[in-house]
Amino acid sequence: MTELLRIIDLEKGFTLHNQGGTRFEVLNNVNFAIEAGECVALDGPSGVGKSTLMRAIYANYMPQAGHVLIRHDAQIVDMVGAPPRLVLEVRRKTLGYVSQFLRAVPRVSALDVVAEPLRALGTDIETARQRAADLLQRLNIPERLWKLAPATFSGGEQQRVNIARGFAAPYPVLLLDEPTASLDATNRSAVQGLIEEARKRGAAILGIFHDREVREALATRLYPMQTAETA
Amino acid sequence: MMDGTSATAATTTGYNFAYLDEQTKRMIRRAILKAVAVPGYQVPFASREMPLPYGWGTGGIQVTASIIGQADVLKVIDQGADDTTNAVSIRKFFGRTTGVATTERTIEATIVQTRHRVPETKLRDDQIIVYQVPVPEPLRWLEPREAETRKMHALSEYGPMHVKLYEDIARYGRVTTAYDYPVMVDGRYLMRPSPIPKFDNPKLDMCPALQLFGAGREKRIYAVPPYTSVKSLDFEDHPFTIESWDEACAICGSTESFLDEVITDDKGGRMFVCSDTDYCGERRKESGDEPA
Amino acid sequence: MSRLDLADVSPIAEEAPLLDVQGLTKLYGGRVGCEDVSFQLWPGEVLGVVGESGSGKTTLLNCLAARLEPTSGTIHYRMRDGEMADIFALSEPRRRLLTRTDWGFVHQNPRDGLRLSVSAGANVGERLMAVGARHYGAIRAAATDWLDKVEIETQRIDDLPRDFSGGMQQRLQIARNLVSNPRLVFMDEPTGGLDVSVQARLLDLLRGLVRDLGLAAVIVTHDLGVARLLAHRLMVMRGGEVVESGLTDQVLDDPQHPYTQLLASAILQA
Secondary structure, eight states: OOEEEEEEEEEEEEEEGGGTTEEEEEEEEEEEEEETTOEEEEESOTTSSHHHHHHHHTTSSOOSEEEEEEEETTEEEESTTOOHHHHHHHHHHTEEEEOSSOOOOTTOOHHHHHHHHHHHTTOOHHHHHHHHHHHHHHTTOOGGGTTSOGGGSOHHHHHHHHHHHHHHSOOSEEEEESTTTTOOHHHHHHHHHHHHHHHHTTOEEEEEOOSHHHHHHHOSEEEEOOOOOOO | OOTTTTOOOOSSTTSBTTBSOHHHHHHHHHHHHHHHHSTTOOEEOOOOOOSSOTTSSHHHHHHHHHHOOTTOEEEEEETTBSSSHHHHHHHHHHHHHHOOEEOSOGGGOSEEEEESOOOSSOOOTTOEEEEEOSOOOTTTTTOOOHHHHHHHHHTTOOHHHHHHHHHHHHHHSSOOOOBSOOEEETTTEEEOOOSOBGGGHHHHTTOSSEEEEEETTTTEEEEEOTTOOEEEOOBTTBOOOOOOOSSOOTTTOOSSSOEEEEEOSTTSOEEEEESOHHHHHHHHHHTTOOOO | OOSOOGGGOOOOOOOOOSEEEEEEEEEETTEEEEEEEEEEEOTTOEEEEEOOTTSSHHHHHHHHTTSSOOSEEEEEEEOTTSOEEEGGGSOHHHHHHHHHHTEEEEOSSGGGTSOTTSOHHHHHHHHHHHTTOOOHHHHHHHHHHHHHHTTOOGGGTTSOGGGSOHHHHHHHHHHHHHTTOOSEEEEESTTTTSOHHHHHHHHHHHHHHHHHHTOEEEEEESOHHHHHHHOSEEEEEETTEEEEEEEHHHHHHSOOSHHHHHHHHTSOOO
């Protein structure tokens, strides 16, 4: 199968300049690859740096060393050191990321929040909204809320809007940070369904799943993580 | 017309011919030459104190004084009339300081100094018309800084002028500016034609006579050389139009001249008459209706 | 073939920037306004310039927008014909024309960017008239269209902006700038001085306009929340110098420079 994502010797640490220059390492020597149609679960205790790894792959965090290679259209892009506009281009077309929190734009309706990634790909507004409506439906967001801005929603509703948004565009590579956390059984299985569908269409998925049942149902493989050695 | 520089025949002694000293006239003539060379461009000049208050035509008087010669025939009008205070004062001033012939007939004049009108009789290429200008700068209403308005002229940044016309149309359905209506000279410089009614604007376009403009208080001279294009600003879908009247002149019957409304009594009686007294009188002569 | 290999990483495509700034320095006598600022901006990209008052961000913006002549350094701009023009080597007429057609400048205080004594419609139409539009109906139609785009009721087209609220004035200022279809817009604290709810509406509007029109923009703000919502990329300034720059969320979520860390940690979480 075709590799869509490969992590090579990735290192990430933080220096807190305003706290006496405290330096701590989170990731080192991270090496793995994900092929199309695989769902790899990051495995390890909390605090081991699973979310940090996700953010480093997404270029939200800046690694100190290593490479994040991603197949982007006909190109191979190293997200580490790529110019911002290339990173944004990869995020727009290739790399999706469902974080734990929705960062909603004020005043934009839930429907348009979900439709936005498709709009950014040039999909016409009707098609994008139709897809958004389907997703909101599947995630059991009541239709009366679709026209409202998610800022006013409950935590659970916001999380589901966030997931719908993450699955709106058919990204070849998906990063999922605890997508099923604190969902009820019905919604958890709806999300599982979305993830399975994405994997079956050939997406390479990297996920953090706290819930063991979910992990076992979805993951085709585990990537074990250990606490980084402090330099 | 400048052959009077060494004239001696002033009727009032003690003054140079046409009041101004020869050095001043030369300075003003240089400004005029520059103004003619750059149509519509405002040339600064060292305006002198004149024996009339500002606002009474000191700019026009200095221009006339600099170009007038002994052979000239001068006509002075104010609001089209030869017999109003301002016209009479200025005509007398030149009569006393130059001794040149004066006239009320447009066709006889070689120089016409005017305030607020252009004669109805078509001017010829051997005539000069001198306009008295209170405010020369057309961009002043939107830009108070002189340095900036000069730059706007230099760069032909005249778009904001149309903002004013736009506002008129938006508010009243038509351009309401009725006098001192801005014009483009030779497709290059934006110019105020002095407070003449917009009725007179078309007369400036391709006029055979040399047109000189003097602003005494503001110390500017500008000019429109003979046969120069002068276009009133407008929009394609709101073209420039001039005033028209439902009435004809009550004296000469003209339907083509600029009419003044005259109140005849205090019971609401009124009539419309030509503002150009020479034109009106000539028409009456032609029709054999000359007053006794 | 199927394996991703470091040796196969595609070269970064060389694309001509819209704006190329090199070594830009502005000194006020001996005092530094901004020093040795270099960056490039590509079409459709929004660059946020953040920093506290006195950090030099407004000086930088004014130099970029050719409103202030830099002491040294160069600014090149890709004209519509593809030529990379040195902004300060252009003749003044060309530079002024450029700043009034292909560029926009949105002031923090809308009173600095509007003619308060002429109607909203004329404010929007002025740029069109400045480049020779002479059809009243067409100018008015364009003004109506833009008022609608910035969510001002079109029946207010003949009202004076001095009777508008602050938020409306700011939206009118934006319409006045965008009517000429500029490719680059400079904004100085565009949401400063507005109520939070009014700010949100303006931010949303700006985001939509930037995306739909493919505008490039340089936005100066001290509000990191505004920067996160609007900017693709950030430059953090302090004491006239750029201390850090990069992708907006990376700079805010993983700041590298001590000053940026201080700035980012000072945000109130909403």
